[in-house]
Amino acid sequence: MKYIVTINDKSYEVEVEHGQASIVKTTPAAVPAPAVEPATITREESAQPSVASTTPNKAITGEPVKAPMPGTIMAVQVKPGDAVQKGAILVILEAMKMENEIYAPADGIVSQIMVAKGASVSTGDILLTLQQ
DSSP, X not given: XXXXXXXXXXXXXXXXXXXXXXXXXXXXXXXXXXXOOOOOOOHHHXXXXXXXXXXXXXXXXXXXXXXXSOEEEEEEOOOTTOEEOTTOEEEEEEETTEEEEEEOSSSEEEEEEOOOTTOEEOTTOEEEEEEO
């Protein structure tokens, strides 16, 4: 049997043999893009900050620290100008009902913070930058 599965906004055609739970083959699916209707924003949606709303056209300076997974920012533990050591907790990201600590990859100084508490982020979004 063939199924189309969407993971991280990418569609895959998955072929599964009848009666078994193992995947036989996966290939990128040739799925036509759905028609996009104009979005209406409710009051609740507009109250939630997003990465786009917290980083309006900022030039990025320093080494970016990126989100390893999609989620919601629960806390930002540093502020611009803070000196941090490798392994220091920078941000707490909630994903799948679990709090994940995002650590400094190297010693440095926080140059920019791109997110705020409550912001939704996707995998690879820049959370903050470090100057070394």
